[in-house]
Amino acid sequence: MKILLGVGGSELSYQALTETLERVSETGDELTVALFENEDTDADVETVHQRIQERIDESGLEPPLRRVEGSSPGSELVNIAESEGFDRIVLGGGGRSPLGKIQLGPIVEFVLLNAQTPVTLIR
Amino acid sequence: MTRTYPDEPAEAFPQPPQTITDREDRSIDVIPADDADTESLVEMYLDFDPADRAQGIPPVKEEAIREWLETILDGDCVNVVAKHDDTVAGHATLVPDNEDEHELAIFVLQAYQGAGIGTALVETLLGYGQAEGIDHVWLTVERWNDPAISLYEKVGFEISSAESFEIEMAIRL
Numbered sequence: 001m002k003i004l005l006g007v008g009g010s011e012l013s014y015q016a017l018t019e020t021l022e023r024v025s026e027t028g029d030e031l032t033v034a035l036f037e038n039e040d041t042d043a044d045v046e047t048v049h050q051r052i053q054e055r056i057d058e059s060g061l062e063p064p065l066r067r068v069e070g071s072s073p074g075s076e077l078v079n080i081a082e083s084e085g086f087d088r089i090v091l092g093g094g095g096r097s098p099l100g101k102i103q104l105g106p107i108v109e110f111v112l113l114n115a116q117t118p119v120t121l122i123r
Numbered sequence: 124m125t126r127t128y129p130d131e132p133a134e135a136f137p138q139p140p141q142t143i144t145d146r147e148d149r150s151i152d153v154i155p156a157d158d159a160d161t162e163s164l165v166e167m168y169l170d171f172d173p174a175d176r177a178q179g180i181p182p183v184k185e186e187a188i189r190e191w192l193e194t195i196l197d198g199d200c201v202n203v204v205a206k207h208d209d210t211v212a213g214h215a216t217l218v219p220d221n222e223d224e225h226e227l228a229i230f231v232l233q234a235y236q237g238a239g240i241g242t243a244l245v246e247t248l249l250g251y252g253q254a255e256g257i258d259h260v261w262l263t264v265e266r267w268n269d270p271a272i273s274l275y276e277k278v279g280f281e282i283s284s285a286e287s288f289e290i291e292m293a294i295r296l
Contacts, residue, residue, distance in 0.1 A: 103289075
């Protein structure tokens with residue numbers, strides 16, 4: 001299976017990265033990691049890139065790491081998945097409000113509503 | 124502060140304790156939760172219909188309910204409960220976020236819904252909040268939940284964002 005994992009630099013997105021790397025090393029799925037800019041996180045894109053690369057190196061796997069350009073990362077992820085024949089998009093998300101309500105960010109929401117491929121949300 | 128609040132502050136709301144007669148002729152006391160037994164709140168949430176959960180709360184399992192209550196009954200939160208005799212029929216809470224604004228939620232046990240208790244809980248909670256110096260309150264509500272949205276609008280909340288799955292509403296106290 002061809003998997004497109006989107007990582008935007010939130011804690012939940014790193015968690016999704018770790019879990020996906022573990023799973024892929026068991027299943028042998030073909031993974032691509034797509035780094036996008038998430039306005040809701042403070043980290044700059046270079047730092048996020050470096051952190052992702054470190055986690056990938058630790059896993060011993062060698063998935064391609066690419067950057068998603070443009071101001072609408074959700075839309076770009078959906079386009080990449082469709083135009084390049086991915087079978088599944090994986091994203092981390094669903095943080096909690098102060099009261100404990102689960103909240104989906106705008107990028108996750110866009111992908112869930114617009115993707116033609118199945119989407120896995122890791123939360 | 125990124126959230127949009129109404130320009131004008133709301134009126135003064137009633138402070139706890141309040142006693143109301145609901146539309147089923149039951150006498151309901153709305154009082155600060157500090158005076159109430161945490162155990163009776165746990166009981167209420169164990170009785171809560173899972174179909175009435177919103178966005179993952181309240182939790183279903185007792186251990187998770189206790190953990191969640193510990194967070195929202197914390198000292199810097201504001202809580203009121205609606206009591207019918209010894210039964211906790213409803214609960215409303217204000218929990219601070221990182222921007223000195225407070226998130227609001229209310230829960231009313233199924234057997235007590237549709238009787239005006241939710242309105243009394245929200246108004247008394249906001250009155251309690253005013254007394255505690257809280258001035259910005261927000262909430263999220265599922266778009267299909269018309270009864271809740273009308274209740275919040277009636278009290279003075281305005282929609283601050285309708286772009287995502289949930290509608291966000293806010294009030295200035």
